[in-house]
Amino acid sequence: MAHILICDDERDIVSALRIYLEAEGHTTCVAYTGRQALDVLAREKVQLVLLDVMMPEMDGIAALAALRQQYNLPVILLTAKGEDTDKVLGLNVGADDYVTKPFNPVELLARVRSQLRRYLSLGAEPVPQEDCWQVGGLLLDDRQKRVTVDGEPVNLTPTEYEILKLCMNNPNKVLSPREIYRQVWQEDPIGAEGLVAVHIRHLREKIEINPADPRYIQMVWGRGYVLRSGEDV
Amino acid sequence: MEKKKRYYPLPIRVTVWVLTVLLLCGGVALTALGGVGVALGEKATAQARIVKPYLDSYASKAAESYAREGAVEKLPAPYSYVITNERGEVLAATYDGGAYLASSSDTHHRKHDADVTVTVYCPPADTLTGNSPMEQAVRLVTVAVSGCRGYLIGGLLGLCLSVAGLVFLCCAVGRRRDGGVALCWVDRIPFDVFTLLWAVLCGLCGGLLRLPFGGALRVVLLLAAMLCLAVLLTSWLFSVAVRAKSGTLWRNTLIGGLWRALQRASAAAGRHLPVVWQVVGVLLAVSAAELLALLAFDLLTRRLLVLWLAEKVLLLPLLLWAALGLTRLHGGLRRMADGDITHQVSTRHLTGGLKAAAEDINRLGDGLQEAVEQQIKSERMKTELITNVSHDIKTPLTSIINYVDLMEKENPEDPTLQEYLAVLSRQSARLKKLVDDLLEASKASTGNLSVDCAPCRLNVLLEQVVGEYSERAQAADVTLCPAYPNETVTALADGRHLWRVLDNLLCNVCKYAQPHTRAYLDLTAEGNTAHIVLRNVSREALHISADELMERFVRGDDSRHTEGSGLGLAISRSLMELQGGGLNLTVDGDLFKVELTLPLAE
Numbered sequence: 079m080a081h082i083l084i085c086d087d088e089r090d091i092v093s094a095l096r097i098y099l100e101a102e103g104h105t106t107c108v109a110y111t112g113r114q115a116l117d118v119l120a121r122e123k124v125q126l127v128l129l130d131v132m133m134p135e136m137d138g139i140a141a142l143a144a145l146r147q148q149y150n151l152p153v154i155l156l157t158a159k160g161e162d163t164d165k166v167l168g169l170n171v172g173a174d175d176y177v178t179k180p181f182n183p184v185e186l187l188a189r190v191r192s193q194l195r196r197y198l199s200l201g202a203e204p205v206p207q208e209d210c211w212q213v214g215g216l217l218l219d220d221r222q223k224r225v226t227v228d229g230e231p232v233n234l235t236p237t238e239y240e241i242l243k244l245c246m247n248n249p250n251k252v253l254s255p256r257e258i259y260r261q262v263w264q265e266d267p268i269g270a271e272g273l274v275a276v277h278i279r280h281l282r283e284k285i286e287i288n289p290a291d292p293r294y295i296q297m298v299w300g301r302g303y304v305l306r307s308g309e310d311v
Numbered sequence: 312m313e314k315k316k317r318y319y320p321l322p323i324r325v326t327v328w329v330l331t332v333l334l335l336c337g338g339v340a341l342t343a344l345g346g347v348g349v350a351l352g353e354k355a356t357a358q359a360r361i362v363k364p365y366l367d368s369y370a371s372k373a374a375e376s377y378a379r380e381g382a383v384e385k386l387p388a389p390y391s392y393v394i395t396n397e398r399g400e401v402l403a404a405t406y407d408g409g410a411y412l413a414s415s416s417d418t419h420h421r422k423h424d425a426d427v428t429v430t431v432y433c434p435p436a437d438t439l440t441g442n443s444p445m446e447q448a449v450r451l452v453t454v455a456v457s458g459c460r461g462y463l464i465g466g467l468l469g470l471c472l473s474v475a476g477l478v479f480l481c482c483a484v485g486r487r488r489d490g491g492v493a494l495c496w497v498d499r500i501p502f503d504v505f506t507l508l509w510a511v512l513c514g515l516c517g518g519l520l521r522l523p524f525g526g527a528l529r530v531v532l533l534l535a536a537m538l539c540l541a542v543l544l545t546s547w548l549f550s551v552a553v554r555a556k557s558g559t560l561w562r563n564t565l566i567g568g569l570w571r572a573l574q575r576a577s578a579a580a581g582r583h584l585p586v587v588w589q590v591v592g593v594l595l596a597v598s599a600a601e602l603l604a605l606l607a608f609d610l611l612t613r614r615l616l617v618l619w620l621a622e623k624v625l626l627l628p629l630l631l632w633a634a635l636g637l638t639r640l641h642g643g644l645r646r647m648a649d650g651d652i653t654h655q656v657s658t659r660h661l662t663g664g665l666k667a668a669a670e671d672i673n674r675l676g677d678g679l680q681e682a683v684e685q686q687i688k689s690e691r692m693k694t695e696l697i698t699n700v701s702h703d704i705k706t707p708l709t710s711i712i713n714y715v716d717l718m719e720k721e722n723p724e725d726p727t728l729q730e731y732l733a734v735l736s737r738q739s740a741r742l743k744k745l746v747d748d749l750l751e752a753s754k755a756s757t758g759n760l761s762v763d764c765a766p767c768r769l770n771v772l773l774e775q776v777v778g779e780y781s782e783r784a785q786a787a788d789v790t791l792c793p794a795y796p797n798e799t800v801t802a803l804a805d806g807r808h809l810w811r812v813l814d815n816l817l818c819n820v821c822k823y824a825q826p827h828t829r830a831y832l833d834l835t836a837e838g839n840t841a842h843i844v845l846r847n848v849s850r851e852a853l854h855i856s857a858d859e860l861m862e863r864f865v866r867g868d869d870s871r872h873t874e875g876s877g878l879g880l881a882i883s884r885s886l887m888e889l890q891g892g893g894l895n896l897t898v899d900g901d902l903f904k905v906e907l908t909l910p911l912a913e
Contacts, residue, residue: 088706094713101720132702158705160747162761180709180743183716255774271771272793275778297775299806300767 079103080125080194085115085141086156087133091179095128098183099190112136116144124151126194131157131168139171146172152193156181188287195228211246213307216285216294218246227285237262238281241274245295245305254302278303318490319483327483331476332541338469339537341462348459351452358436359413361452365445366390366415366431374419374429377403387443389434397426406432412439412449477548485553492557498550501565509547516540586641590634591627598623636665643672652679690757697753701746708746712739748878755885760808762889766912767804769834769841770795776810777832780817788826789847791817795834802841802909804890809909812883812894816845816905819879825850825901836911843907853903857896 082104084095089110096106107122109115113136115129127145131138142153152174157164160178168176175189196215209220215228225232225242234242240262245253255274259267262274282289298304351357369390373383377394383403391406416430433439436453439446455462487493497505516539519532554560561567580589601619605611643656654676656669715735723729754760777793784791820830830847853860861880884894892909 088710090710091706091713094710094717097717098713158702158709160750179705180712180739183713255771272774272778272781275775276781279779279782297806297810299775299810300769300772300804301806302771 079105080198081105081107081123082190083107083109083115083118083122083124083127085109085112085118085127085133085138086130087111088130091130094183095186098187102187102190104190112138112141112144115141119145119149125197126151126190127153128156128190129153129173131155131159131164139167142168142171142173152197154186154189154193156186185288192228192287199229211243213246213249213294213305216246218243225285232284234281234284235277237277238284241277242281242285242295245303249305249307252298252302252304257302317483318486318488324480324483327476327480328545331473331480332538332545334469334473334476335541335545336534336537338466338471338473341466341469343466344455345459345461345463345466348452348455348457349463351456354453354456355412355436357452357456358449361448362413362433362445363415366413366433367417370415370417370429370431373431374417374427377427377429378419378421383429389439389441389443389446391432391434393430393432395428395430397428402427406430410435412436477545480545480549481552484549485556492553494553494557494559497546498553498557498559499563501563501568502554502560503564503566505550506547509543513540513543516543586638587631587634590630594623594627594630632660633665636661636669640665640668640672643669647672647676647679652676652683691759694753694757694759698750701750704746705743708739708743711735712743715739748882752878752882752885755882755889758889760886760889762808763805764803764890765805766801767806767809769800769802769804769843769909771799772806772809773813773832773834773843776813776817779814780821783821784817784830787821787824789820789824790829791820791832792829793832793834796836800834800836800841801912802892803912804892804909808886808890812886812907813843815879815883820845820847823850823903824848839911841909841911843909845905845907847903849901849903852901853898855898857898860898861896 079102082099084092084099084106085108086092086095087110092108092110096108099106107118107124109118111133112129115127116136118124119127129138129142133141136144138155138157142155145153153172154175154177155168155173156177156179157168158179165176174193177186177189192215211218211220217226219225220243223239225234225239241258244258244261255271256267258274259265259271263270267273278295279289282292282295285294286292294305296304296306348357351360370392373392373394377383383392383394391404393404393406394402396402411432412435414430414432416428418426418428420426433445436449439449485492485494485498500508516536519536519539522532524532551560554563580592584592602611605615605619639661640656643654646654656672658666658669658673661669715732719729719732719736723732773793773795777791781791824830824847828848830845833842833844833846835842835844861884880894880896887894887907887909890909892907895906895908897904897906
């Protein structure tokens with residue numbers, strides 16, 4: 079298991095996080111300011127950082143910018159600031175994920191697992207072969223009709239599988255429900271596009287850590303759905 | 312008041328009118344007669360005073376003719392005379408020395424002869440039975456003086472009665488059976504024209520008296536003129552009464568009409584013509600009027616013309632300068648009224664009142680700007696305060712949630728403890744939601760949110776939303792019935808915000824709708840607006856009005872035990888308003904109806 083740095087000026091949160099992470103089998107080290115975090119990183123071999131944004135001495139964004147100059151390890155920002163602009167800023171500076179306080183421990187642990195898997199085991203995976211598509215931690219192998227998220231296999235119904243395949247074939251392209259219906263059901267939707275929304279919802283519940291804040295299949299309200307890939311995932 | 316409005320049929324009114332006119336004429340005549348009688352005083356003196364002018368004129372005529380021709384031409388019937396010289400010797404006489412009413416003497420001075428004095432006598436009044444003007448006058452005076460008190464009283468009584476009749480008629484005239492006011496064609500003539508017409512007619516009546524008729528015909532003429540005058544004056548009075556009642560007395564005048572037309576024209580000119588042209592127009596009109604007046608009264612001399620022209624030439628640039636200043640002030644005010652409160656009016660080339668006005672406008676702008684900045688600043692501070700407080704609340708809340716979660720994982724044996732932990736867990740989740748909603752409500756209501764309006768296909772969006780909610784609605788035992796038009800409705804909206812609104816509303820449906828019912832979601836386009844209407848039946852009786860529901864922190868259920876902050880509808884409305892749309896809430900019994908409006912995309 080991994081060695082994780084927890085950095086937050088709120089000691090109670092730090093100890094709660096230690097308890098959760100150590101229960102999962104990780105080892106932890108702690109820092110209470112951005113500067114301490116950089117010191118710890120210099121001293122110890124750390125595989126993942128949980129970083130608060132609002133901290134004394136050096137805030138999370140500054141610390142993140144500083145550590146990104148040296149380290150490649152995954153960083154999850156952990157903050158009370160939940161606005162879109164804060165998220166965009168954090169991700170742009172170099173965070174790999176963004177969790178807002180108060181967080182759900184289960185979700186946080188899932189995100190930690192996901193980041194670790196990507197960093198430790200999948201990070202170096204070679205470019206997938208023919209009939210395989212990969213977007214972030216999402217992998218679709220069409221020969222085996224198998225889908226994995228961060229290495230974990232996911233059970234999809236045939237319709238969900240077809241929709242995901244269509245989306246992965248057209249990454250970053252907005253697909254309207256009508257288009258998806260035509261491609262997947264192979265017939266004209268006559269007032270049946272509503273079905274697509276239901277299937278997409280199920281699909282999201284299966285492949286996303288937090289379906290209300292999806293990483294992969296995102297809603298473009300009033301236009302359709304898009305599978306995000308590349309830098310902005 | 313009630314009596315005034317009673318309706319009187321036409322025959323009654325005409326009868327009263329005829330009586331009034333007759334009473335008026337009689338009253339005026341009798342009063343005049345009685346007045347003359349009283350003024351003349353005692354009978355014999357009065358008769359003598361009336362006769363005197365006639366006697367004087369005859370005496371002087373007779374003296375002159377005697378002096379010139381040595382004889383007196385024959386005097387008319389009742390008169391007699393005595394001619395004496397300066398020594399009192401009687402030269403000629405027709406006077407018999409009897410009783411007489413009055414006498415008059417006149418002496419004529421001759422250059423080469425003795426003066427002569429002629430004395431003319433008038434016999435007593437009772438012997439005057441002829442038809443000469445003098446005798447008629449004496450008879451009239453006799454009548455007037457002998458019954459003067461009676462005539463005066465009778466005349467005044469008649470006048471009083473006629474005034475009463477007039478008052479009655481003024482009240483009754485023009486009144487319709489239903490209490491309204493009827494205008495006849497006479498009352499529709501503009502009042503000033505009508506009055507002028509009636510004055511001319513009165514003048515014509517007066518002209519009747521100038522006709523050269525004497526004797527009985529003259530009396531008839533006099534009576535006719537009086538009657539005509541009375542009819543004209545009373546009818547004028549009635550028309551005034553009718554006009555006053557219908558309120559057209561001043562409105563329906565030619566002068567008023569012209570004045571109003573002029574006002575309208577000048578108002579129109581004021582709106583559409585630049586100030587400079589208005590000033591030039593007024594100056595030209597005034598100059599033309601002055602010139603015409605000078606020409607009409609023949610006052611225009613060469614010197615005056617030069618002076619006049621010089622005045623105009625001096626006046627024009629002065630007025631233009633003032634007009635340009637006004638235009639500049641007006642332009643500045645208009646730009647400020649249109650929202651550009653940073654605009655400053657240039658005070659260059661302005662002096663006096665105009666400069667002061669420009670400076671005041673600039674100060675006004677500064678004040679406004681300052682007030683707006685203050686307002687923005689205070690709003691921003693409020694939002695920032697709420698944001699910061701929310702962040703500060705979230706940190707301890709995180710610990711609470713985490714440690715409650717950890718305690719739950721410890722699996723306490725004691726069921727009471729488990730129950731308490733469940734309460735803590737539920738309440739901390741609720742607090743989290745409350746803080747999030749508070750933050751969002753504050754941002755949405757102050758417009759502190761980025762809004763990215765783009766053409767959005769509402770059919771697709773609603774399909775997506777319904778897809779998201781189909782299972783939750785099923786779980787709440789509510790059937791969602793969406794209805795879209797066949798053609799795509801594309802509105803200008805920010806999809807994320809619109810989703811938040813619909814998310815909120817459908818979440819309410821799942822929470823508060825009566826199980827086993829349908830919730831209708833209709834999309835329509837009307838004119839330039841797209842309407843999304845959501846209707847459902849509330850589970851709990853809604854005891855509060857739609858307005859109260861919209862207010863923050865209010866929820867339909869009396870007991871506040873369900874989850875949610877009560878901010879949902881307020882946030883939704885703010886979000887819709889940020890997108891240039893609206894949210895309307897109707898509560899009709901248990902029917903809960905929300906209508907969203909959005910501008911259609913072109």
